[in-house]
Amino acid sequence: MVDLVSQYQKIKSEIDKKVIEVMESSAYINGPEVKAFEKELADYLEVKHVIACANGTDALQVALMSLGLEPGDEVITSNFTFAATAEVIDLLKLKSVLVDVDPETFNINPKELEKAISPKTKAIIPVHLFGQCANMEAILEIAKKHDLAVIEDTAQAMGSDFTFSNGETKKAGTMGHLGCTSFFPSKNLGCFGDGGAIFTNNDDLAYRIRGIANHGMYERYYHDEIGVNSRLDSMQAAILRVKLPHLEQYNKARRWAANEYDKRFEGNPNISIPKRSENSTHVFHQYTLKIKNADRNLLQKYLTEKEIPAMIYYPVPLHQQKAYNRGAYADEQFPITMDLVEQVISLPMHSELSISQIEKISTNVLNFFNE
Numbered sequence: 440m441v442d443l444v445s446q447y448q449k450i451k452s453e454i455d456k457k458v459i460e461v462m463e464s465s466a467y468i469n470g471p472e473v474k475a476f477e478k479e480l481a482d483y484l485e486v487k488h489v490i491a492c493a494n495g496t497d498a499l500q501v502a503l504m505s506l507g508l509e510p511g512d513e514v515i516t517s518n519f520t521f522a523a524t525a526e527v528i529d530l531l532k533l534k535s536v537l538v539d540v541d542p543e544t545f546n547i548n549p550k551e552l553e554k555a556i557s558p559k560t561k562a563i564i565p566v567h568l569f570g571q572c573a574n575m576e577a578i579l580e581i582a583k584k585h586d587l588a589v590i591e592d593t594a595q596a597m598g599s600d601f602t603f604s605n606g607e608t609k610k611a612g613t614m615g616h617l618g619c620t621s622f623f624p625s626k627n628l629g630c631f632g633d634g635g636a637i638f639t640n641n642d643d644l645a646y647r648i649r650g651i652a653n654h655g656m657y658e659r660y661y662h663d664e665i666g667v668n669s670r671l672d673s674m675q676a677a678i679l680r681v682k683l684p685h686l687e688q689y690n691k692a693r694r695w696a697a698n699e700y701d702k703r704f705e706g707n708p709n710i711s712i713p714k715r716s717e718n719s720t721h722v723f724h725q726y727t728l729k730i731k732n733a734d735r736n737l738l739q740k741y742l743t744e745k746e747i748p749a750m751i752y753y754p755v756p757l758h759q760q761k762a763y764n765r766g767a768y769a770d771e772q773f774p775i776t777m778d779l780v781e782q783v784i785s786l787p788m789h790s791e792l793s794i795s796q797i798e799k800i801s802t803n804v805l806n807f808f809n810e
C-alpha cells in the first residue's frame with residue numbers, strides 16, 4: 440500500500456546524518472530537535488502552538504483532557520473513521536455520540552451532527568478522512584451556535600487546505616480550537632516510529648496541554664492534575680524536520696497519482712472515483728473507490744491474487760464495534776456508513792508511485808469487471 444523505503448532512499452544521507460547527530464548529542468527526549476520541529480511545523484501550518492507528543496491517539500486524548508470535561512459529557516464524532524477517534528472519548532469516561540457521513544466525501548455530515556446535539560454535548564471531533572477536510576465552515580458555525588469545542592482529527596490530512604466562503608484559506612488542523620495529528624510512518628508526514636502533535640492558537644490550552652502531556656506537571660515535581668507521559672523522541676523530531684520541507688511535494692505526488700488513477704477509471708459503471716470536495720484540497724492519504732453492482736470483497740481477493748495490495752478502510756462501522764455499541768444504535772441510523780462499509784476499497788497510494796505501477800494496478804482493477 441505504501442513504499443516507505445523508496446521515499447527514505449531519496450533523503451537517506453540527510454536523515455542518516457541527523458539521526459547520528461541526535462545519537463551523539465544524548466538529548467534523546469525533549470531535546471532541541473523537538474523544539475525546533477514544533478516551531479517549524481507551527482510556521483508551516485500558520486498556527487501559534489504545536490505541542491509534539493507520542494502518537495496521534497495520545498494527541499486526541501490529551502486534547503480532550505485539556506477541555507476539562509465531566510464524566511458523561513457527550514462528544515460527537517463520525518461513525519466512519521479509525522477507532523482511535525472514538526476510543527479516547529470513551530476511555531476518558533465521556534460519551535461518544537456517532538454520526539453518519541456524507542456519501543461523497545466520507546466526512547461527517549453537518550446536518551446529522553446538529554441533530555445529534557443534546558444539552559450534554561460539549562465537543563465535536565470532525566475527522567478529515569482520507570485526506571480532505573470535513574465541511575469546517577458549517578461545523579464551526581454549529582459549534583459557535585451551541586458553544587462547543589472543536590477538535591480536528593487531521594491524522595490523514597496533513598497539508599490539506601480549506602477555503603472559507605470569505606476567501607480565507609487555512610490548513611487542516613488549525614481551524615478548530617484544537618487540531619490533532621499522527622506521524623505514524625504511513626501518514627502523509629510520517630516518522631520512523633510513533634509520533635503525534637496537537638495544534639492550537641489558544642495560549643491557555645497550549646499551556647494546559649504541555650502540562651497534561653508531562654504528568655500534569657507545570658512546575659518541576661509539582662503535579663497539579665492527573666496527566667500522562669506523552670513525548671516525541673528527538674530522533675523522530677530530527678527525521679520529521681528533514682521530511683517536513685518535502686510534505687508539499689509528497690502531497691503533490693499523491694495528487695498526481697490520484698489523477699492518473701481517475702483517468703483510467705472514469706466512466707466505468709462499476710467504479711465511483713473519489714469526489715473532490717469544493718472547499719478543501721485533497722492530499723490523498725487514501726485513494727478510495729466505491730464499487731457498485733459488484734462484490735467489493737471479490738475485487739479485493741482478485742487483486743490480492745495478482746499481488747496487488749488493496750485495503751478496506753473501514754470494514755466495520757464504529758457503532759457495530761463491541762467497544763462502542765452499548766446497544767444504543769441501530770444500523771438504520773447510519774444509511775450512508777452502512778453502504779460505505781460494503782462499497783469502499785483503497786488502492787496503493789504513496790508519494791513514490793510510478794506510472795507503470797498505476798497502469799498495472801488500474802488494468803487489473805478494470806480486468807476484474809471485464810472477466
Ligand SMILES: *Cc1c(COP(=O)(O)O)cnc(C)c1O
Pocket residue numbers: 494495496497520521523524566592594595620621622623633634635
Ligand atoms: C492514524 C490515525 C489516528 C491515530 O494515530 P496513531 O499515531 O496511530 O495513534 C487517529 N485518527 C485517525 C483518523 C487516524 O488515521
